[in-house]
Amino acid sequence: MRDLVIVLTQKELKARYKHMKLGYLWSLGNPLAYGLIYWLVFKFVMKVKIEGFPLFLVSGLFPWQWFVNSIGVSANTFVGNASLIKKVNFPRNLLSLVVSTQDLIHFLAALPIIFGFMLIYQKPFSPLLLVGVPALAMIQLLYTYSLGLIVSTVNIFFRDAERLIGIFITFLFYLTPIVYNLDMVPEEFRKYVILNPLAPLILNWRGLFLEGNLNGSWLILSMGYGLAFFLMGQWIYKKLSWRFAEVL
Amino acid sequence: MAICGGSVNKVAIEFKAVSKEYPLYSHLAGGLKGFIFNFPRSLKGITRERFTALKDISFSIHQGETVAFMGRNGAGKSTTLGLMAGVLKPSSGQVMISGRVSPLLELGGGFHSDLTGRENIRLNGVLLGLTRKQVEAREAEIIEFSELGEFIDQPIRMYSSGMLSRLGFSVVAHLEPEILLIDEILAVGDIQFQEKCKKKIQEFKKNGVTIILVSHSIGDVRALCDRVIWIENHIVRNDGPTSEVLPQYEQFFS
Numbered sequence: 365m366r367d368l369v370i371v372l373t374q375k376e377l378k379a380r381y382k383h384m385k386l387g388y389l390w391s392l393g394n395p396l397a398y399g400l401i402y403w404l405v406f407k408f409v410m411k412v413k414i415e416g417f418p419l420f421l422v423s424g425l426f427p428w429q430w431f432v433n434s435i436g437v438s439a440n441t442f443v444g445n446a447s448l449i450k451k452v453n454f455p456r457n458l459l460s461l462v463v464s465t466q467d468l469i470h471f472l473a474a475l476p477i478i479f480g481f482m483l484i485y486q487k488p489f490s491p492l493l494l495v496g497v498p499a500l501a502m503i504q505l506l507y508t509y510s511l512g513l514i515v516s517t518v519n520i521f522f523r524d525a526e527r528l529i530g531i532f533i534t535f536l537f538y539l540t541p542i543v544y545n546l547d548m549v550p551e552e553f554r555k556y557v558i559l560n561p562l563a564p565l566i567l568n569w570r571g572l573f574l575e576g577n578l579n580g581s582w583l584i585l586s587m588g589y590g591l592a593f594f595l596m597g598q599w600i601y602k603k604l605s606w607r608f609a610e611v612l
Numbered sequence: 613m614a615i616c617g618g619s620v621n622k623v624a625i626e627f628k629a630v631s632k633e634y635p636l637y638s639h640l641a642g643g644l645k646g647f648i649f650n651f652p653r654s655l656k657g658i659t660r661e662r663f664t665a666l667k668d669i670s671f672s673i674h675q676g677e678t679v680a681f682m683g684r685n686g687a688g689k690s691t692t693l694g695l696m697a698g699v700l701k702p703s704s705g706q707v708m709i710s711g712r713v714s715p716l717l718e719l720g721g722g723f724h725s726d727l728t729g730r731e732n733i734r735l736n737g738v739l740l741g742l743t744r745k746q747v748e749a750r751e752a753e754i755i756e757f758s759e760l761g762e763f764i765d766q767p768i769r770m771y772s773s774g775m776l777s778r779l780g781f782s783v784v785a786h787l788e789p790e791i792l793l794i795d796e797i798l799a800v801g802d803i804q805f806q807e808k809c810k811k812k813i814q815e816f817k818k819n820g821v822t823i824i825l826v827s828h829s830i831g832d833v834r835a836l837c838d839r840v841i842w843i844e845n846h847i848v849r850n851d852g853p854t855s856e857v858l859p860q861y862e863q864f865f866s
Contacts, residue, residue, distance in 0.1 A: 371738040379726045451715045452739055453698035524643030609699040611637050 368454065372462040377469070391470045392477055395422065395429040402543050414545060416574070419481040423573035424542040424566050426478060427500075430471040431508060431562065432533060434464045438512035439519040439526040446612040456608060457513055457601050464508035468501060478573055490576025499583070500569055506590035507565065510597035517604055520611050540566050558582070561589040621675040622710065624791055624822040625696060630705035632666040632691050665691040667846045668705070673839075675711070676820040678813075680833040680854070682861055683843035689826045692843070693793050696824060711790035711822065714740050716780060725769035729760055729779055732768055736783045750786045757812075758782035759805070778805055785812050791822045810836065834858060 381388070399421045406412040414420050441459050442449060449456060475497070482489065519525045540562045541549070549557055557563050564582035571577050647654045666688045673679050681689045694700040695707050697715045724732060733754055737747030755764050758778045768776065784792065813836055816823060827833055833840060833854065840857035842850040850857050 367738050367744045371735055371744065375724055375727060375731070375735050378731065379724055448739070450694065450699060451697060453713070454739060454741075521637075522644035522647060524645055528644065606701045609694055610634050 365455065365458070369458055369462060369465070372458065373465050373469075376462055376466045380466075388473065392474050395425045395474070396477070398429075399425050406543055412544070412548075416485040416487075419478075419485045419487070419574065420545075420570065421543065422478055422481055423570045424540075426471060426474055427504060427566060427569045428537065428540070428542055428562075430467045430504065432537075433470070434467045434508035434512050435515055435529065435533065437463050437467075438515040439529065441512065441516035442520050442608060443516075443523070443612070449612055450609045456605055457598075460513040460516055461509050463512055464505055467508065468505055471501070482573060487574060488576060490572075492576055492578060493572065496568075496572040496578050499578075500565065500572065500586075503583075503586050503590045504565060506594055507561070507586075510590070510593035513597040513601050514593075517600055520608060521604075536560065536562060539563075542566060558585060561586070561593075564589070621677075621820075623672050624675045624677070624709070624711050625673040625824070626706075626708040627669050627671050627692075627695075628706040628708070630666060630669045630695065630702045630707055631664070632688075632695065632700065633662045633664050633703045636661040636663055664846055666695075666702075669843075669848055670705075671841060671848065671851055673822060673824070675822055676817070677839060678817055678823040678825065678837045679839045679841060680837040681824065681826045681841050681843060682828070682833065683849075687843045688846045689843055690795065693795055693824065693826060696791070697793055709791065712741060713791045713793060714784055714787050714789035715793040716784045716795065726767050728767055729758075729764040729771070730755070732779065733783055736780075737787060740784070740787055742787060754782045754786045757785060757808075774802060774805070781809050781812075785809075785816075789816070789821055791824070792816065793824050795826045796828070830858065830862060 399418065402421055402425075403418055407417050438460065441463055442456065445459060479489075515525065515529055539557075539560050541557060546554060546557060546567060564579075565586040568578055568582050568586065571579060669688075669692070681692060683689055691700065693715070695702060696709065697713055698709070724735065727735065730751070733751060734744065734747050737750070738744060758764070758781075760775060760778060763771065763775065768779070771779070810832075813823060817836075823836075825833070825837060837854050839852065840850070840854050840861065841848060842857055842861055850860060
């Protein structure tokens, strides 16, 4: 089973880079391009006053990009492997794990960009990074695997779920403090921001890169969300996985 | 029937009063939107409208037997294979399998078009239950059997359909299957390679591999199978030695 995960991940990575030798740059280009746009809009047009705004943006955008990629691709995880699912009996949830793992690898490969911005803005490299990055990455893997599993399962039964998820993700992006700071949210609403499961995670990522610290209660909260998603995902998957071959 | 060297072979596959019904998933075709807007009707659809693919089927297949499943399209052959492979669950009854099942993947299934033939061999081997080491150990043999030569390092989207089926068969043929499921795959590839496949299947038979073949080709069935199970209208219409069942089958359809 471990071999299956390795081979499938290799397959995804190779397939993704076969077409373009510059695949790695491509995966950096996407969040950087978004960063550039938000920087133009929010810095020059809207005059947002955040110090070191480019670093601020990339430290939230790179984890966000991982999340969106995993969830966006998930709709196709099972539907796209229909011929396999109809013939071979293997743990299908591994396919979801592979999608998230692949994006985790991309994220880790993109970390030097964030570090580069940290150098530019003369942020110290806290030793906490050595613990914080793996911890937050594991929590986020739990999010992306579990939510990806739910999306890919639902999308087998309702093929239009994909579209709804696209809309939902746009909402989620602006509801998560990525292009803005938590302090900019009006005070009476501030306590509701962390109801969005992505908020404590992204805030911690940014805190880690910008200030070299982790907020303990956000950490525990995101673990809780991650665990809840995991249990929900496994439950839905267990209930429905034996019907996959019927529907596809 | 299944006596080998004086000892009765073990049962490899057993179906005990197996029925398989599918809900008609047609009401899901309208997607989530359609499902919600027609909620009462959709719910009724899921719970009431059902399609029966197999009705109360029983048979047992012993280790080392080569059995053909024959019958019209939609009679339930593929469902039977799906149940054996463990990708479907019976609605009632019991399916018992002892041994490792290797399905022969159809064109494209399990293969990724951007990867080379060699990379696909690894992917496929691991998907069918081997470790990476085991696949690597067999890789040279697989490539030689497939006769793909230097094409093996080309992405398989450049392959013809015949080349793809060569690759697929070559992989399965070297996985040391215990129970081999073949769904209409012998019809592809050139005659020379088809002959090679048949020879390989004969070799499997000698080694005691249980082989399940779904086929419409009377010639193939006569040449390869000891036994025919004829499925008609979701039930077993006839089950017996090839020499008995095949003539009846031929007569029925002529």
